[in-house]
Amino acid sequence: MKGYSRFILLKLLTFLLIFSSGITAAEVKKASKGQVTLVYVEWSSEIASTNVVKTILEELGYKVEMLSVSAAAMWQAVASGDADAHVAAWLPSTHAHYFEAVKDKVEDLGANLEGTKIGLVVPAYVTINSIEELNANVDKFQGKIIGIDPGAGLMSKTETVIKEYHLDKFKLIEGSGATMAAALKEAIRTQQWIVVTGWTPHWKFSRWQLKYLEDPKKIYGDEEYIGTIVRKGLREDMPEVYHFLDNFYWTTADMEKVMIWNEEPNTTPEENAKRWVNENRDKVAKWLSFNK
The missing domain is CATH 3.40.190.100 (Glycine betaine-binding periplasmic protein; domain 2)
Structure with missing residues (x-):
């Protein structure tokens, strides 16, 4: 639970910063459509995908908070409602034990990338x-x-x-x-x-x-997918966010391009996510093609 404690501490620090600056919660909310909290683990794949999601949500007018936590804390944060979503569910095998523990407390939106x-x-x-x-x-x-x-x-x-x-x-x-x-x-x-x-x-x-290396006993399982997990109630609270996350789906080639850019010197994951979004407007448009 070390990662989850870190998550709670970051939330508290955010509140204290707002309080000490004299900005009210109402003023923060008014400045955007609302705040979306995304949790992720600092794996190269999830750094790439979470930053792309963050970029698009910010373009839609939301304030987005990205919090890096452990895998267990990532699942628990969405299950408890302290975070809105993560796009890092390795299923059906790798994260099976995490999903089984919270499956009644989250909503599984299915694959956002297949072939893992x-x-x-x-x-x-x-x-x-x-x-x-x-x-x-x-x-x-x-x-x-x-x-x-x-x-x-x-x-x-x-x-x-x-x-x-x-x-x-x-x-x-x-x-x-x-x-x-x-x-x-x-x-x-x-x-x-x-x-x-x-x-x-x-x-x-x-x-x-x-x-x-070949795995004759199939302990690592066969081909998997990366899925999107959201908190209960997100559809009612933030339908636009919900439908975008439900539509979000890209390929291994898309993700690998961003990951390779992230390994280049003098760049940041945020900059590279914006670059990918700008170069793939047709794909982004499909993700946003829902009835608001």
Whole structure:
């Protein structure tokens, strides 16, 4: 619940800033159509999608607050009504346990991107092709599987993989998407063997030659999708926001383009989201084509 406590603290700080500046809540609301709170996890895919959604909502006249939290806190914040939505539900497998815990308290708007995948990833020069071959090569991998943040569904799946494939000599290293990518970059630079927790879409597949290790036991599941989850009552409170989020749907190529831009120097995710929106007005128009 560490991420959720951080979320509540940020909400309190926002209130104190408004109070100390002498601006009333009514004046804040009057300045826009209202405030929309989006929660997300700092994975490259969700940074891309949440910033695109934020850009479009701001163009519609809403004040948008983006809060970075853990995966568990992201789901809980929408379920409790403290946040309006997230566009980062990896289903039906990766986030299944989060969804099951709150499914009666949220509304699932379905997929916003299809064709995702999770698993263990190695550079193409690594000469094994299956998770079953890891134990025979534990020394080459220095006994490590490089992971991401501990609250991620991908990490819990990988813990199950370690158990089911009897990878007892391997240690799952916690970190973040950024530290995982940095470790992968360094290993490839020196042509060392490395195995990381990976997912698609991700910019690393455009930058390097990589491959997923086969998962004969299907613990990581088959192809997944990323879905949109909103709080109960959003449709009645903010119908325009609700219908846009219900229509929001893009492709892996769309998302990967924004993720690659985000890796370029001297840019920000917000700037790149605006760039993508400006270059894809036809797609955005379809998302906004509903009866208001």
